[in-house]
Amino acid sequence: MRFIYTAINAKQKKSHGLITADDKRSAMEKLLLQGLNALELKDEEAALSIGRADLSFLNRDIGSSDIHKAKIKPKKLLALLNQMSIMMKSGVTLSLALDVLIQSEKDKTVKTILDEVHSDLFNGSSLSQAMEKFTAFPKLVVSMIKAGEENGRLDAAFEKCSSIVAKEISIKAKIHSAMVYPAIVLSLVVGLIIIMNTLVLPNFISIFSQFGAELPAITKMVMAISDFIINKWYMILGVILAAVISYKCVKKYSAPAAYAMDKMKLSSSPLGMARKQVLTSRLCYVTSSLLEAGVNIISSLSIARDVISNLYMKDIIDKIINDIKTGSQIHTAVSRHPFFDAIFISMIRIGEESGMLEDSLKKMAKLYEEESDETVKRIITMLEPMLTIVIALIVGTVMISIVMPMFGMYSIIK
Numbered sequence: 001m002r003f004i005y006t007a008i009n010a011k012q013k014k015s016h017g018l019i020t021a022d023d024k025r026s027a028m029e030k031l032l033l034q035g036l037n038a039l040e041l042k043d044e045e046a047a048l049s050i051g052r053a054d055l056s057f058l059n060r061d062i063g064s065s066d067i068h069k070a071k072i073k074p075k076k077l078l079a080l081l082n083q084m085s086i087m088m089k090s091g092v093t094l095s096l097a098l099d100v101l102i103q104s105e106k107d108k109t110v111k112t113i114l115d116e117v118h119s120d121l122f123n124g125s126s127l128s129q130a131m132e133k134f135t136a137f138p139k140l141v142v143s144m145i146k147a148g149e150e151n152g153r154l155d156a157a158f159e160k161c162s163s164i165v166a167k168e169i170s171i172k173a174k175i176h177s178a179m180v181y182p183a184i185v186l187s188l189v190v191g192l193i194i195i196m197n198t199l200v201l202p203n204f205i206s207i208f209s210q211f212g213a214e215l216p217a218i219t220k221m222v223m224a225i226s227d228f229i230i231n232k233w234y235m236i237l238g239v240i241l242a243a244v245i246s247y248k249c250v251k252k253y254s255a256p257a258a259y260a261m262d263k264m265k266l267s268s269s270p271l272g273m274a275r276k277q278v279l280t281s282r283l284c285y286v287t288s289s290l291l292e293a294g295v296n297i298i299s300s301l302s303i304a305r306d307v308i309s310n311l312y313m314k315d316i317i318d319k320i321i322n323d324i325k326t327g328s329q330i331h332t333a334v335s336r337h338p339f340f341d342a343i344f345i346s347m348i349r350i351g352e353e354s355g356m357l358e359d360s361l362k363k364m365a366k367l368y369e370e371e372s373d374e375t376v377k378r379i380i381t382m383l384e385p386m387l388t389i390v391i392a393l394i395v396g397t398v399m400i401s402i403v404m405p406m407f408g409m410y411s412i413i414k
Contacts, residue, residue: 002119003027003043007036018112020119033103067116070109072136074169080110081141081162088155095121110136127154140164140286143303147293157293164289168307171278174373181380185387189394196398197226204402215405222401255311263312266339270382274375279313280344281368288361297357298324313339330357343367 002020005027021027028038072080080101087097098118105111113136120130128146131137141161148157201222215223229236250257266276283304290300298321305317316337323333331349334340344364351360 001027001043003041005031005036005038005042006040007031007038009035009037017108018115020115022122030103067109067112068133069135070113072110072113074165074172076107076110077136077141078162078165078169080114081158081165085155085158085162088158094127094154139306140290140303143290143295143299144293147290147295151294160289160293164286167285168282171282171369174376175278182383182387185383185391189387189391192391193394194229196394197222197229201226201398201402202230204405216401218397219401219405222398259311259315262310266310266312270375270379274372274379275310276339277368277372277375279308279310280340281365281372282308283313283317284361284365284368288358288365291358291361297330 001023002018003024005017005019007017019027019030021030024041027041031038083101084097087100088094092100095118098114098121102111102114102118105114113134117127117130117134120133121127126146126149128142128149131145132139132142141164144157144161144164145154148154148160251261252258264272266272266279286304286307287297287300290303291297295303301317301321301324305314305321308314308317316339319337320330320333323336324330330352331345334348335345347360347364348357351357354360
């Protein structure tokens, strides 16, 4: 049963929420274990039916209508999966393991999700069935848990899930760290332009106008840019915002345009190659993990497709799945798409013919991950001198635009 409670803690702070228990007595005992003393406890369905649910919008936990759409941060999900894996390996029952997580969890959203999963188990649902109701649990994780239930290795399923989530977090962290240096340098460039055009140049412009010096073309150009930045800054900001909003709208509402953009992102440029390697590594790792867990190739590829966000690559995987369904061998279906290189196709064929496809995919995942790291390093190495040149050109142009009129002023004074 689910109960709506109003309780106070040791510091006399009042809180509201939902709790699942067999009866009111069990609910009160659960609250006491959480350090809460129940002031009021009502059956959820009865309270809602007579309009007495006095949980305010701001104070209550996320309700049952919203909790299924709530999300859990990847690091939090990883921690939960690791804890479940450790407890299951130690011989702790599934019900008790979930109960331990619920008692120790401080995040209200996560606590409510786990509480409902725990309740569904008591009502006869399997763990995978209880989890798939929530957006918080990715389809990949649910499929792994389902495979673990079928083969009786739920502990291994949780371990594999935590490994996959950890890999996803690692990939995202690498991408973000690779972008830190260019982002910092570009921010410095923008800051330098703003400072030079708003603080330095206006002072020199007033001096030049006082002496009536003839200004060179480069100085007039820089002065015009400076004047535009100072007086029309809102137009620049408006153009940037319009570009960002337009990009997001086109991406969201125009499928052909979104497809074309995603295809362009995987071009033969260094950055496109890095993206392609990262996505291929992710495809290989997820598919191999699912195959090891006992999931069939069609379902594994379908789940891997959902993990990948690039529409162009999703379409390719869809075509591969359809070819396999119609009887094509995996390596034959893959070879029909120039997106994948010859090494990848060869390794798929070797793995398929030897019956060790998951091992081949795992090796390819590691290979593409290493290649993506090297590609990103090369991109950063290329960006460093390019950004240095850009900064030098900006500073040099501004300095020349200031120094050249000074010679004219010197001639007039002389």
